[in-house]
Amino acid sequence: MIFFHHSDAKAFEKVWETKGFHNPESAVYDAKESVLYVSNMDGEALKKDGKGGVSKISTEGKIIDLSWVKGMNAPKGVDIFQGNLYVSDIDRLVKINLKTKATKSFPIPNAKFLNDVAVDSVGNVYVSDMMDNSIYRATKQGKVSVWLKDDKLEGPNGLLVTDDTLYVASWGIMKKGSTATSKMGNIKKVDINNKTISQFGSSIPIGNLDGIEADGSGGFFITDWMHGKLMQVSSNGAIKGHTFVGQGSADLEYIDKKKLLIVPMMKDGVVRAFSY
Template sequence: MRLSHLPALALAAVLAACGSAGQPTKLWEATGFAQPETVLPDLDAGVLYVSNVAGGPGDKDGNGFISKLTLDGKVTNLKWVTGLDAPKGLALNGGKLYVADLDQLVEIDVASGAIATRHQAPGAKILNDIAIDGEGRVYVTDWPGNAIWRLVDDTFEKWVEGDVLKAPNGLLVEGDSLVVAAWGTGMKPDFSTETAGNLLTVGLEDKAVANLGSGAPVGHLDGLEPFDADSYLVTDWVGGKVFQISRTGEAKELLKVSQGTANLAFIASTRTAIIPLMVDGKVVAYQF
């Protein structure tokens, strides 16, 4: 080995450790879903939960369901929980699986798979993603409703609203803020927009909404997960893309799959992204 190669090799190792080098490798693909929207891992149980819209994104039809998979993509129970309308975002806390289902936040008892509680959200249009803070407060985006709802104890009510939220979709609690993946402004009946979305922040205490970075449009953003110390992994549903977006707002395309890249999971220990493809009815896993 020539000593002159050492700096370049060291740099490559640093870039790889930061998740910025190399093309992601496809690990597996699972099929047979009905518009899968969100993947949520439970690493302790070795389970992936997948929400299936099974109809129009706003249809109150009772066809929606939740699937269970192993961490390597084997379906163990396609219709583990049924009787939902158009389930999307998922979150786990205290033995309960929370599900965003149109105008309800549904609690499922994980041990039994039974629906325990339905929290009504009167006037909500399409509840989408869920995040839970350190105090156990549950936040839920209303995507076309330009609002974020919050569950505290048994009270579920609108917490923040306004066009400044830019059709909030993906949601993440980070420190004293929510990070929001916005779909875009000027949403039309076909869900297209006048301007594509970007990442936002919302203060948990003061509810102040701000652009993360310059606010330059990135895409019709959906899923949002921490990627490394300096960035997030974010999907663009319409573009079928996966972006790495820095904490100062700069976006870099890492992967293009197909239209319908929805609310992904990211397992940091193996650097594996698990992406639901709504249009294709698939769930795919890539390692970065």
């Protein structure tokens, strides 16, 4: 089941699996409370049906509250900053207070398919629009605008902010009216100061990428949704190793101090944890 390109690659070992979710798409770790929040699309990716929500679980996989927040549409990317959970929901960004669950919605009317969310060190929230090769930015004051729109993004999905760089896990170049790709995606680097887009490592396609998280060694953990892979990419862009986890491997989280990878499996309705 597990294949590695290099002999020094470690093995991904499944630690736990929790069932009962509804198209789980993204997970984020709240270090302050040592819990995880998982978005549940609960249906079609672009359907405004009010069925979606957010679950709260322990780092051991125990469900604390399956319906911690209800009444969303098809929530996807999640991130935490200063006591608030930020969630993308089709064509809006939702801010949820972690203590009170009070919500505030920021409409993004021109968005086509909002996906991942990443917050920088000063509170700017970046949101990818996979279907429009765009990245929106919401300032700490709540002003939302198109921050970057460029075909070089090639279907921006997963986002990660590190210092002055925004890393983008690209789905790939999509065929018109479809998520099928004529060219699979890879990892892009965007300089936050001047918005210059460059490749991280080789320009060779890697897969239909979804999530991206830093591995603590200058590289990344990424998921390939379509081909069901969980991968580690080294600091020079080479794939160190991967394991097949099943199609639908979505936007992962990595808890460095626990050496634990959390992978929502969107098609299976489960969340899996792997040690590394």
